Structures are given as structure tokens and as C-alpha cells.
Amino acid sequence: MTQHRGKTGPDANVTADDVATAAGVSRWTVNRAFKKDASISPRTRDKVMEAAQTLGYVPDLRAASLASDRSNLVALLVDDFANPHKLVMMERLTRILRKHGWDTLLVNTLDRDDTGHALLNASQRRVDAVILIGIQFDDETLAAAQHARRFRKLIIFARTSQNPDTISIAVDDVAAMTEIADYVRARGYRRPFFLAGPRTVSAHLSRKETFLSRWKAHFGTEPESAEVPAYDPILAEAVVTEVLGNRPRSEMPDVLVCENDALAIGAVDVIRHKLGLRIPEDIAVTGFDDVPQCRSPNYRLTTYRQPLTEMAEYLVEVLESSEERDFDRAFTGCLVPRESA
Template sequence: MARDDRTLPEAHVTADDVATAAGVSRWTVNRAFRKDASISARSREKVMQAATRLGYVPDMRAASLASDRSNLVALLVDDFCNPHKLVVLEHLTRSLRRAGWDTLLVNTLDEADAGPALLNASQRRVDAVILIGVQFDDEALKTAIAARRFRKLIVFARFSRNPDTINIAVDDVAAMTELAEYVAARGYRRPMFLAGPRTSSAHLDRKETFLAFWQARFGTEPPCTSVAAYSPTLATEAVTTALSDRPAADLPDVIVCENDALAIGAMDAIRHTLGLRVPEDVAVTGFDDAPQARSVAYRITSFTQPVAEMADYLVEVLDSSEDRDFSRLFLGQLKPRASA
């Protein structure tokens, strides 16, 4: 690391140093760094000059300690297989940062780690926790909520029935109904549903909606397969296992997948391990409109989530000091493509 000890910035420049340099009091210095402070343009200018000259930036730890607002949110993630997660991360961190929020990325290491991860976040006194994942068991959430450990607990892009939680997600029922209508309208009659892990707290209603729709429309219950994670690889294995050695007449004519991660894996299985064609032999639908789903290699019929809009709304929720239920469902858009 830098070793020339003659340089000026003595690592820890405090507001006091800037104050004496600018000929004002320490409080004026800190005021200069807050946008809503009552300070004259002239002294702010003086302060800012001295600050940049000395290389001073206010210490958020101390600010947070004194004000009891950390401007920090924790993002708990447990699912790094799903490529769509990268899109979500990008949008969230972008919107948050633009609005002045910092993001703590917490990897929920395994199922037993949800509680410790939550505790970890609370040690940093984050202003809110955002859950983006599947394996948050209700117990851990309940204790966290009961202990009033977080001001806001947000479940993003999934749905939680927990009343103490703020849900920001796409309306799965509306979305999946539209998608099911599409599948039916295209003449598919032997669907198979490919689902991800089943969880209690952070849920998706896609499977239930599709099955209910099909039951109501055609009076039959489509077969389902599920995998332990939203991983294309696992999906490939699952579909291969489920469909190999079946006579063509016995194959589903469409695989409806809970999201694109699974749809990608399913298509890989159909095309590369089963040697069939999409959509001629078996069609596929997904959800999320992930970048890969849009690529020329897949062209998956999918459903967009307005992630950018959802992320902006999340920031609104964070900035608001009202005490009401901020939960909100968004509407996505069906994206018909070549896969179905």
C-alpha cells in the first residue's frame, strides 16, 4: 500500500480539522454536507473547499450512530443459480444508490443460516431488510419481527402472506392466468408444470394458478415436477429424468416453467439430451424475461417483471416515514416468442 509518509492526509481527517481550516465551527462543517441544512451558500463553499483540500468525507458510522438512521439496507440472497438474479441485483443496487442508500449484500449460506443472517444485518442497524430468495423460514422471520429488529421487512419479487412484511412483486395470479390462456389458445393440451423449491414464507403463486386454471378449463390436473433450486442444470436433469424413455405420444406438448431459469434448463434437456425440437415436439414457457430467454438461442415465451419500476417503488417505500402497509403488486407483460 501507499508508503510515502510525507503526504498530508493523515488517514483520519475529522470535521474539526476542516472547521479550523475553514474558520468555522465543526457543526457548520457537518451542516455543509447535508442537503437540507440551514447554511449560507458562502460558508458552505468555504467548508467544501477546505474539505476537498484535506480529503474529508463525513463518517457515516458516527452519523448513523447519532441519528439512528443508517441509510443502509440489507439484501438477503440465497439463490445464486438463477441468472435472472443478476438483473434484479443490478436494478436494486442502482435505484438504491441513486437515492443515497447503501446496500449490504448478505449471502444466506444455507437453510439454517436465515436467522444468523438476519441477526448479522441487525448488528449493522440497517434501516430495512430486503429478502430476495426462497429459503427464509417463517420462524426466523417471526423472531426478527417480534424483536422489532427492523423497521421494514421487504419481500421482493415474491409473495409472503406474513402480514408484517412488505411485498413488492408481480401479480402472479394475473400473470400466470394470462400465460395459461395463451398456452390454451395456442392449442396445447398436455402441459407439464416445472416448479422450483416449495417454501412457506416467500412464495410464488404461479404453480397453483396454472393448475387451478387448467382444472377449471379442461377438468384435468397437469403433471408437475419440481427441482430443489432455480438452477438450469437441475432443471435439465429433472426434465431428462421425467421425459426420457417415453413414447412421443406420451410426451407433454408444452412445459410450463415457474421461471426462465427452469425454462432454459428444460429447453436444454429437450433439445440436447432428448434430441427433440422446441416448440415442434415440446414447447416451453418461462417467466421473468431473463436476458438469456430473449437471446436467439432460446427465444422463450416469457413474462416480464417490471423490475426497474419495482426497484424505484422500493426506494419510495424506504424513503417514506408513514406507517402503513406498502405492499403492492405490479403487472407484467406477456412476451410471446418462438418457444411456445
């Protein structure tokens, strides 16, 4: 192929063919030079790379993906951007995925009904897998996704799921919440209140039910609880205000066990600034996730840390495996005691 393009600058559409003629090899050798474990002599590779460098050649992953039917692309579906932990997860996932050569398509799932469109979006790009780190994915949605799927794997990250067609990479909620319950009990608290997230979430069920049943098993009474419609500190504020707002001191709980930090943070703010109570002297608070704010001198939140890095590394392992086994896995995190409880 001759240089049928006028331009020679970096804007020109340099293809492997151009590099091939420049380096005096075949096009296939050029592409081999860019492939990791390809069979090519070091000398040729250097020659090719040099030519590529001067021409400004960069392999086209669209074409590669089209030809190989492997995109090395995953879609990350997120819907609750109000939860600060999402920022942590996105950072960790994108970093580790990229380290292993995977690119990430970020899809903002507007609402429940939009999930189908989001999945369609992902399909059109022929992603190799879809990773869900949102909350609005009930089993109905997942079933639809499974039916129409054009991607090999559907992974629920940081949340357990019973769905058999789905891969769940999460922390062991039962073990974690049991540890929290025992910690709360050991610290002498006796009137806990559980602040839960939206009920569509299975993690919700595990955590809340685990705590309640664990407590009941010990003391025979089931603690109070309330439900926040989303993992949003602002909404948590509203719910806590409503539930505890005009309650006499004598009927106040002595510890607020929150399903995660997003709720706990909202709760802390309300308890201090609207109820005028001290933490932990009047009411203690626990969270879940160990978001960065927990370390702040303002919150000092007792919480539970998920091994996100380890989980992300395992995720990559799952992505790169071609087996057809059951990839579900529950990790164990660690309780992080701080001054809030």
C-alpha cells in the same frame, strides 16, 4: 481543536473539526455544508467545501448513523445464486438504491438454518431495512426475524408473502400466470406440463396452483407437474430428464410451463440435447422473469417480464416513508412472446 496529527496526507484522519478550523467556521457548519437541505449560505458552503477538498475530508457515515439512528443502509439477503435472475435483481436494486442515497449490504445466506445468523449480521450493522430476494425464507424464519428484529422494515422483494409483519413488493402472480395459461391455450397447446420450483416458496404455490386450476377450469383435467428442488438450471435438467427421459413420443407434453426462466433454460437444454426434440415444434417452453438469456437466439424464450425498475423505485419510496400503513403491493408485468412457445 489544533492539528494534533502529524500527517496531512489523505491517509490522515481528517475530521469535521479540522475542516472547521481551516475554513474559519464551526464544526457544525462544516457538517451542514455536506447535508442536502441544510440551512447554510452558499458562500459559507463553498468556503467549507474548498477546505474539505484540500484536506481530503469525507464525512463519516458511521458516526452520522450512530448519532441519528438512521443508517441509510439496507441488507440484501440472497441465497440462490444459481438463478440468473438474481444477477438482474441485484443490479437493478443496487443501482436504484444508490441513486437515492442508499447503500446495500450483500448477505449470502448459505442455507436455511443460516438465515438467522444473516439477520443477526444485518442487525449488528443497524440497517434500516432488510430485503429478501432469496427463496429459503419460510414463515417460520420470518417470524423469528420479526421477533428479534432491530430493523424497521422487512421487505420481501419479487415474491408474495402472507406474513402481516412483512412488506411484499412483487408481481401479481395470479394475473401473470393466468395470462400465461391463456396464452398457452390460445396457441393451441393441449398437453401442458408444469415445472415448479421448491415448495417452500409461496410464489411457487401461486404460480403452480393458478396455472393448474385455470387449466382445469377450462378443460376439466389437471395437468401434470414436477418439482425441482432449487431454481437452478442444472437441477432442472436432472428433473426433466428423469420425468420425460424415457417416455414415448405419444405421451409427451406439448408445452412445458416453467415457474421461472432458470428452470426453463435447463429444460430447453435437456429437451434439445438429451431428448433430441425440437422447440417449439415438438415441445414448447415458457418461463418467467425475462432474464437476459431469453433473448439469445438459442432460447428465444416466451416469458413474463416483471417491472423491476418500477418495483425498485417503489421500494425506495417504502424505505423513505415513516408511515405505518400496509405497504404490500402487487405489480403487473407483461408477457413477452418469443419463438419458444
